[in-house]
Amino acid sequence: MPHLSTYVGLADHSEKTLAESFRAVADGHAQAADVFHTCHMLAQWSENHREGLKPIVERYGEDADVDEPERLHADGLAEVRPGEIGLLRDLQDLHVLADLVQTTWTVVLQGAQGLRDHELLDVAISANAETSRQLSWLNTRMKAAAPQALIVDPKE
Amino acid sequence: MPDRIADIWGERTPHAKGTVWPARVDLHLDEGVEEQDVDRWVQSACLLCSNGCGCDIAVKDGRMVGVRGRGTDVVNHGRMGPKGLYGSTPWASSPDRLTRPLVHEGGRLVETDWQTAMGRIVDESKRLLDENGPLTHGFYTSGQMFIEEYYTLAVIGKAGLGTPHMDGNTRLCTATSAAAFKESFGADGQPGSYTDIEHCDAIFLYGHNMAETQTVLWMRILDRTRGEDPPKVVCVDPRRTPVAEEAERTGGVHLAPRVGTNLALMNGLTRELFHNGWTADVWVAEHTIGVDDLRKVVEPYTPEKVAEICGVEPHDLRRAAAIFGQSKSVLSTVLQGFYQSHQATAASVAVHNLHLLRGLIGRPGSGVLQMNGQPTAQNNRECGADGDLPGFRNWNNQKHVQELADLWNVDPLTIPHWAPPTNAMQIFNYAEKGSIELLWISATNPAVSMPESSHIRKILSGDQCFVVVQDLFLTETAQLADVVLPAAGWGEKTGTFTNVNRTVHLSDKAVDPPGEAKSDLDIFLMYSEAMGFTDRDGAPLPTWSTPEEAFDAWRAATAGRPVDYTGLSYDKLRGPTGIPWPVNEEAPEGTDRLYTDPVFPTDTDQCETYGHDLLTGGTVTEQEHRAMAPNGRAFLKGAPYTPAHELPSDDYPLLYTTGRTVYQFHTRTKTGRSSSLHEAAPDAWVELSEQDADNLGIREGDVVSVESPRGAIEVRARVGNVMPGAVFAPFHYGSWDLEDVAPDQQHRLANELTMTVWDPVSKQPCFKTAACRVTKVRAGDGPAPAPTTAASAPARKGSVPETAGGEPTTSEVLTETPDYPNDPAAGTAHPAPTGTIAGRS
Ligand code: SF4
Numbered sequence: 001m002p003h004l005s006t007y008v009g010l011a012d013h014s015e016k017t018l019a020e021s022f023r024a025v026a027d028g029h030a031q032a033a034d035v036f037h038t039c040h041m042l043a044q045w046s047e048n049h050r051e052g053l054k055p056i057v058e059r060y061g062e063d064a065d066v067d068e069p070e071r072l073h074a075d076g077l078a079e080v081r082p083g084e085i086g087l088l089r090d091l092q093d094l095h096v097l098a099d100l101v102q103t104t105w106t107v108v109l110q111g112a113q114g115l116r117d118h119e120l121l122d123v124a125i126s127a128n129a130e131t132s133r134q135l136s137w138l139n140t141r142m143k144a145a146a147p148q149a150l151i152v153d154p155k156e
Numbered sequence: 157m158p159d160r161i162a163d164i165w166g167e168r169t170p171h172a173k174g175t176v177w178p179a180r181v182d183l184h185l186d187e188g189v190e191e192q193d194v195d196r197w198v199q200s201a202c203l204l205c206s207n208g209c210g211c212d213i214a215v216k217d218g219r220m221v222g223v224r225g226r227g228t229d230v231v232n233h234g235r236m237g238p239k240g241l242y243g244s245t246p247w248a249s250s251p252d253r254l255t256r257p258l259v260h261e262g263g264r265l266v267e268t269d270w271q272t273a274m275g276r277i278v279d280e281s282k283r284l285l286d287e288n289g290p291l292t293h294g295f296y297t298s299g300q301m302f303i304e305e306y307y308t309l310a311v312i313g314k315a316g317l318g319t320p321h322m323d324g325n326t327r328l329c330t331a332t333s334a335a336a337f338k339e340s341f342g343a344d345g346q347p348g349s350y351t352d353i354e355h356c357d358a359i360f361l362y363g364h365n366m367a368e369t370q371t372v373l374w375m376r377i378l379d380r381t382r383g384e385d386p387p388k389v390v391c392v393d394p395r396r397t398p399v400a401e402e403a404e405r406t407g408g409v410h411l412a413p414r415v416g417t418n419l420a421l422m423n424g425l426t427r428e429l430f431h432n433g434w435t436a437d438v439w440v441a442e443h444t445i446g447v448d449d450l451r452k453v454v455e456p457y458t459p460e461k462v463a464e465i466c467g468v469e470p471h472d473l474r475r476a477a478a479i480f481g482q483s484k485s486v487l488s489t490v491l492q493g494f495y496q497s498h499q500a501t502a503a504s505v506a507v508h509n510l511h512l513l514r515g516l517i518g519r520p521g522s523g524v525l526q527m528n529g530q531p532t533a534q535n536n537r538e539c540g541a542d543g544d545l546p547g548f549r550n551w552n553n554q555k556h557v558q559e560l561a562d563l564w565n566v567d568p569l570t571i572p573h574w575a576p577p578t579n580a581m582q583i584f585n586y587a588e589k590g591s592i593e594l595l596w597i598s599a600t601n602p603a604v605s606m607p608e609s610s611h612i613r614k615i616l617s618g619d620q621c622f623v624v625v626q627d628l629f630l631t632e633t634a635q636l637a638d639v640v641l642p643a644a645g646w647g648e649k650t651g652t653f654t655n656v657n658r659t660v661h662l663s664d665k666a667v668d669p670p671g672e673a674k675s676d677l678d679i680f681l682m683y684s685e686a687m688g689f690t691d692r693d694g695a696p697l698p699t700w701s702t703p704e705e706a707f708d709a710w711r712a713a714t715a716g717r718p719v720d721y722t723g724l725s726y727d728k729l730r731g732p733t734g735i736p737w738p739v740n741e742e743a744p745e746g747t748d749r750l751y752t753d754p755v756f757p758t759d760t761d762q763c764e765t766y767g768h769d770l771l772t773g774g775t776v777t778e779q780e781h782r783a784m785a786p787n788g789r790a791f792l793k794g795a796p797y798t799p800a801h802e803l804p805s806d807d808y809p810l811l812y813t814t815g816r817t818v819y820q821f822h823t824r825t826k827t828g829r830s831s832s833l834h835e836a837a838p839d840a841w842v843e844l845s846e847q848d849a850d851n852l853g854i855r856e857g858d859v860v861s862v863e864s865p866r867g868a869i870e871v872r873a874r875v876g877n878v879m880p881g882a883v884f885a886p887f888h889y890g891s892w893d894l895e896d897v898a899p900d901q902q903h904r905l906a907n908e909l910t911m912t913v914w915d916p917v918s919k920q921p922c923f924k925t926a927a928c929r930v931t932k933v934r935a936g937d938g939p940a941p942a943p944t945t946a947a948s949a950p951a952r953k954g955s956v957p958e959t960a961g962g963e964p965t966t967s968e969v970l971t972e973t974p975d976y977p978n979d980p981a982a983g984t985a986h987p988a989p990t991g992t993i994a995g996r997s
Contacts, residue, residue, distance in 0.1 A: 032585065033912045034919075037801055038772055084591065136774035144575040144582075147320070152291045152591045 004111045005060045011108050011127075012053055014101045017076040018134075019046035021097055025090045028080025032087060035141070039094075042134050046101070049127040056120050074100055084149035088142060095138045102131040160184075160238045161836045161962030164367075164818055164945055165375045169969055170383035174355055175984040177376055179970040181234035184241040185214055185222035187963060197224065201231070201653070201661035201734060202240040203300060203646055204821045206330075206528040207370040208655025209236055210734055213245070213647050213666045220245040220647050220667055228732035228974045231350065231659050237371030239821055241965050242832040245647065248667070250829045252629060254642035255671025265630075265640060270672060270682075273639050277594075278686045280622050284593050285317070290572075294321035294583045294592040297541050298599035300532050300822075302651025302663070304706035305676040306539035307713070309598075310546050311698045312680055315564040316689030320572035321592055324542040325600040325822075326533040327580040327920060332495035333526035334537045334544070335918035336504035338765045340512070341790050342758030343548045343718045344537055347750045348487065348523020349657050349736070353377055354981050355521030358408070358483035360390045360476075362507055363418065363493015364527060367398035368818035368946045370656075374398075381406050388483070390476050392421065393493055394813065395843070395884060396877035397947040409476045412879045413466035415811040416800030416925045419499040422506035423797060424462035425477045427454040429513050434481030439515035443754050445784060446792040450509060453794035465797060467879075480510055485521030492815065497924040498800040501917035502770040502793075509792050518751035520980040525656055530822075532653040538719050539710065543577040543919070546710075547717040548757075548764045551576055552778060555761065563713055564698075565691035576775075579919035581912065584612060590620035597625045598676055599643065603632040604823040604890035607910040607921045608866050626679055629825055632890045643676055644669035650703045651677070652729065658736040658747070660721070662729035677703060718750075718757050733976065748978035758786035770795040773916030800925040801913050802865075804881070808927035810848065811882045812864055814906045815924075818946050820888040828888075832962040840869070840889035840904035841940040843876035844930065846951045848883075856950060857936030864928045867908030873930075874940035875951050883928055885909075886948075 026039035074097055080090050105128040112120035158166060160182075169178040185191065197212040202223070210229025214222040223244045227234035247253075257273030258265040284292040295313050297306070313322045334344045341347070353359070353376050367374045380386055381402055388408040391399045400410040413421045429435055430451055440447050459470035480486055488511065494503045508524060516522035528534055540546035549556035551573040561568035578586070584606070586592040595616075606612045616623050616636040625637035634640045648669040654660045669675070674682070681701060689697040700706050704726050714721040720738035723746075729735065735746040757763055766781035768774065770793055804811055819836040820827045827833040842862055844854060854860055860873045862883060869885070878884045885906040909928060914921045939956035942948040950956050975982060 033581070034773075034914065034916065037913055038916065041798070042772070084589065133769050133772055133774055136769065136776075137772040138774075140575075140773065140775045144578075147572075147574060148291055148586060148591055152288045 004115070007104060007108050007111065008053065008057060008060055011101070011104045012050055012057060014074070014097065014104055015046045015049045017074065018094070018097045018101050019043040021077040021094055022046065024077045025080055025094060029087050029090070035087065038137060042137065045130050045134065049123070049130065052123040052127065056123060084145060084153040088145050088149040091138050091142045091145065095135060095142070098131055098134045098138060102128060102135065105131060157964035158967055159960055159962040160241055160965050161819070161832055162945065162958065162960035164238055164371055165378060166235070166967050167969070168382050169379050171379060172384035173380070174981055176973050176976065176979055176981045177233050177354060177379060179227040179233040179973050181225050181227045181968045181970065182236040182241060182965060183222070183224040184963065184965040189214070189216060189221045194221070196666070198647070198664050198666035199730060200647065200663035200666070201655070202236065202244060203530055203532050203653060204239040204243055204826065205370050206530050206533065206656045207231065207372050208653065208659060208661060208734070209240055209372050210661060211236060211240065211244070215666050218667055220248050226733070227970050230733045230976045230979065231655060231657070232372045234970065235372045235375055238819060238962065239371070239827060239833065242962060243821065243827040243830045246831070247628070247826040247829040248645060248647060253670045253673070254627065254629060254640065255673060256642060257672070258640040260638045265635070265637070273641060274682055274686055276639055277624055277683065280594055281687060290317045290319040291321070292591070292593045293317055293319045294587060294595045295319070295541070296580060296583060296595060296597045296600065296602065297322070297324040297536065300530060300599045301535070301676050302532065302649070302653055302703070303535045303539055303710055304651045304703045305680065306535050306541040307546065307710045308677055308680050308698055308706050310540040311564060312684045312689065313541070314571050315566045316684055316687065316697050318570045318572055320575070321578045321583050321586065322541055322543070323578065323580040323583055324536045325602070325605060326528070326536040326542050328605060329492070329495070329530070330528035330533045330537065331543070331920040332500040332504050332915060332918040333490070333528055335501045336508065336526055339501060339505050339767055339770070339791060339793055339917065340508035341751070341756045342763035342786070344544070344764060345548070345718050345750055346525060346656060346658050347517055348525050349748045350376065351748055351979055351981065352487040352521050352523035353380055356387050356485045356487040357521065358388045358390065358479050358486045360392070360480065360486060360488045361399050362392045362488065362490045363495070363497065364489050364491035365393060365395070365397045365399055365493070365815065365947055366489060369491060369816055370527070371818060378402070388479050390479055392418070394879045394882050395947050408479060409472050411468050411472055411476055413468050415813045415882050416498040417466040417797065418494055418497055418503040419506065419795065420457060420462055420465040420797035421468060421473070422503050423454040423457035423794070424459060424473050425480065426450065426506060426509055426513070426794070427457050428459070428474060428477030429481050429510065430454065432477070432481055435513045436515035440513060443515070443789055444512050444792050445786055445789045450792045450794040453796060481514070485519065486511070486516050487521065487523050487525070489525040489527060491527040493924070495918070495920055496922060498922060499795065499798065500915040500920055500922070502795040505770065505793050508790070509794065512790050512792055518749060518754045520749070523749060527656055534654045534656065538654065543579050545573070547714050548719050549717065550764050550766070552766060552775070553761070565693060565695070566697070567692065579914070581914050581919065581921060584615055587621045588615045592621060594622045594624070597623065597633060599627055601631045601633045601823040601825065601890070603636065604905060604907065605887070607907055607923060608912045609905055609907040610867055611912065626676065631823070631825065641679055642671065642673040643679065644673050648673070649675035649677070652707060654737070655734070659734040660724060660729065660737060661734040662726060677706060732974070736978070745977045748980065755788040756790045758788060758790065760786070767791065768917045770917060771798070801922070802911060802925060802927045804927045808864060808929050810928050810930060812862070812885070812909055812926040812928035813882055813924040814885050814887045814910060817886045817888065817943060817948060819943060820886070822888065823890050824888050835961055836959050837886070837941065837943050839941040840871045840886060840906065841874050841942040841948070842871055842930070843874045843878045843884040843942065843948055845878050845880040845882070846875055847880040848930070849873065849875045852930055852932065854930070854932050855936070856956060857939045859933040859936055861931050861933050862909065862928050864909035864926045866911065869905060869908055870903045870933060872936055872940040874942040874948055876942070876948055877951055883930060887923065
């Protein structure tokens with residue numbers, strides 16, 4: 001099952017990238033207390049998804065060598081941008097990453113269904129649901145930050 | 157002549173379950189004034205805590221000289237507590253009242269006239285509007301203004317200026333109460349009533365030291381627990397408070413969870429209901445949504461697991477759950493121990509869950525009271541000068557926004573509704589960055605009351621933001637302002653306000669404000685006129701100019717909403733008692749309790765919010781809400797426990813928690829100017845358990861340093877009744893009355909240590925979850941200045957002199973209990989003992 005293992009690998013990899021990026025945004029915008037604490041919590045969720053995936057990875061192997069999905073890999077956020085507009089753009093980047101994670105889980109979920117693999121199905125369903133919550137927080141936070149950032153963000 | 161400092165709750169009037177609470181009229185007059193000397197009595201209600209006791213103000217020679225409880229009022233049946241008796245009027249004639257506007261010039265504040273002061277504000281305001289638009293403006297209000305003032309400010313801010321940056325001090329005290337109601341029932345609004353006290357079989361107080369925070373309500377409970385067929389009391393509190401003692405005395409339980417672990421405890425109680433079959437399954441299926449998810453969420457929280465997290469004995473948890481699960485009716489009350497702690501909204505929602513699972517709501521004796529700090533705070537929630545829209549409207553619902561736009565005759569796009577209005581913490585964050593460039597603070601003192609207070613002072617004193625402060629005194633905050641406006645206080649202006657159980661009172665103007673001070677309403681109207689705010693047709697906005705006109709406009713704004721004032725008027729409120737909303741054609745005399753049907757305002761088109769993820773605060777979308785089709789069913793929502801943001805470490809091994817004392821209110825603006833109250837609790841202190849004090853070599857009265865990663869205070873130690881591992885500090889003490897202390901020496905300001913972190917749903921800051929260390933600075937020369945009469949009593953009774961010394965008061969138990977409209981026990985009053993009570997109970 002070469003392609004399933006590719007997508008399992010992609011799920012694992014993109015959750016890792018997302019977790020690291022959440023942490024980078026948390027620490028880079030530490031003065032925004034809610035961003036700091038929530039992003040750390042959401043990073044932990046992504047770590048937990050990877051934990052859940054571990055036995056599956058052991059079973060199917062993890063394959064990141066196939067060309068096609070490789071292009072789907074997104075780079076994480078190595079560093080954050082300053083100011084309100086910077087926060088907004090960082091949140092947006094996180095949203096893109098989380099979106100990639102979610103579609104990956106959707107694809108894995110389909111595979112798990114086809115294989116009637118209950119263990120993978122459980123992991124994919126719960127991770128998919130939590131990714132939705134990550135996305136909904138990002139969306140909420142961006143909406144709150146946008147007007148101020150777009151209209152009156154003071155020059156740094 | 158009871159000394160109500162020594163005797164906080166006064167004489168008991170015990171009575172049996174299901175009978176009307178007897179009336180007792182409490183009175184305090186200034187020294188040398190007798191009842192017959194009083195020129196006039198002016199109708200009002202006390203606003204020094206959320207109980208909102210009906211009272212009359214005594215006026216003599218144009219001065220307020222005392223107060224008397226109103227025996228006919230449904231809220232207090234004539235009683236008043238120490239704060240109301242001693243603290244209601246002395247501040248008004250204090251020589252340090254602000255009487256003229258002040259402006260910042262040459263590094264200091266100098267007196268000026270109104271024209272100059274308002275001119276500066278308007279120039280700045282217009283310049284900013286031209287340059288960058290309304291998002292440059294922020295308003296931080298109090299919990300202490302009247303409906304008329306909040307609503308007027310809401311209209312000016314949301315329709316005149318169009319800024320989303322409006323919040324109040326209420327964010328620090330009642331935001332979680334409102335948020336929890338919205339999550340469970342779809343809209344804000346207190347379901348229960350104080351009359352539940354007369355009918356319940358058990359009372360649960362969650363993080364609520366009612367004996368000190370709402371003394372008159374506690375009298376009401378004591379009169380049940382000391383009467384026939386008393387209810388059992390269950391207390392959740394890390395301190396051994398008078399409530400905890402009453403819990404043990406009544407055969408209830410005192411649960412003392414570790415600070416920051418409330419949700420784990422609540423999950424444990426909920427699980428016990430499921431596992432013991434104490435759930436009303438048919439009712440739950442008909443009237444709620446989400447039970448299966450909730451069952452899953454709480455399943456891991458066995459009593460043993462809860463013991464591990466919270467430090468509460470498994471059999472205590474089981475006993476508390478059994479009392480909840482097996483009592484015929486239960487009243488729950490919640491306060492800051494939950495609201496200002498970790499996972500605040502989730503823990504408060506869990507209280508609703510317990511009631512919903514048993515179907516204990518909407519019936520006499522089965523109520524939930526999510527408390528507030530002050531009666532006027534409720535009005536900020538209703539009128540929308542805080543992070544809500546007026547009339548419990550949903551910012552996410554275009555129709556609700558359109559209703560407001562029609563009411564105000566403005567373009568709906570003027571009303572900012574792209575996201576929830578900005579919360580207080582974020583407002584200060586924007587002010588720090590300089591993207592809010594004009595911050596208008598009315599009747600509150602954030603330099604003392606906000607978390608990490610040194611940070612707040614830095615923001616206010618910087619050049620990046622123009623600060624307007626409107627207050628009665630030159631508070632710590634006012635000292636940092638660019639313009640200070642002198643305001644009229646309670647008794648010096650007319651307006652209405654609403655207490656915790658929805659009872660609306662009218663407070664009439666008794667005396668003139670000093671000097672050139674003006675009512676908050678007049679100040680806001682002066683600003684809007686000078687700014688030239690108009691509606692679509694060029695008419696002035698707002699259209700009113702008197703309190704009564706403002707109230708009528710507000711009534712119109714509540715039509716068709718759960719918070720319905722349409723049946724009220726000033727005339728009606730000048731009757732014998734306050735009246736609880738909704739008041740309308742169907743309920744002309746008001747409504748004792750909500751959800752008697754039980755239909756909840758959760759319908760997608762009606763609700764105040766579509767809800768949130770309790771862990772992250774992410775908002776539920778309209779489509780998601782519609783898909784759940786709640787249609788009048790209440791939500792059962794759960795969340796797993798997560799550890800608090802700052803846990804004890806080797807460096808900071810103790811848990812730091814803050815709270816109130818019975819004799820002070822807010823930052824003591826009023827109570828600190830009453831000698832009876834001031835002397836009862838004159839200075840800050842910290843409480844340590846005997847065990848921790850021993851380990852640290854600290855004795856009663858020693859001066860200690862308490863440090864967190866953010867700051868330190870130096871105060872005297874009370875070896876008291878806080879649980880081992882925790883340290884308690886009262887938050888009231890700033891620096892205004894310390895003449896001998898340099899202004900930068902904030903040695904006793906509890907919020908120097910607290911964290912800038914807030915609940916994801918209610919955005920209420922966590923004042924109760926910091927870590928700290930305590931070290932002895934020097935030996936003391938006497939006991940700590942903490943009162944001995946309530947929760948801060950010393951661990952060893954009698955080891956320090958008892959707190960006493962309040963001026964004389966009188967208390968008269970009425971021979972005939974008046975009729976209270978809506979009281980389900982009406983007609984059951986027993987004749988009570990009579991006469992003026994001398995001495996202590
Ligand atoms: S209980 Fe509250 S409202 Fe009543 S008198 Fe005391 S402080 Fe005032």
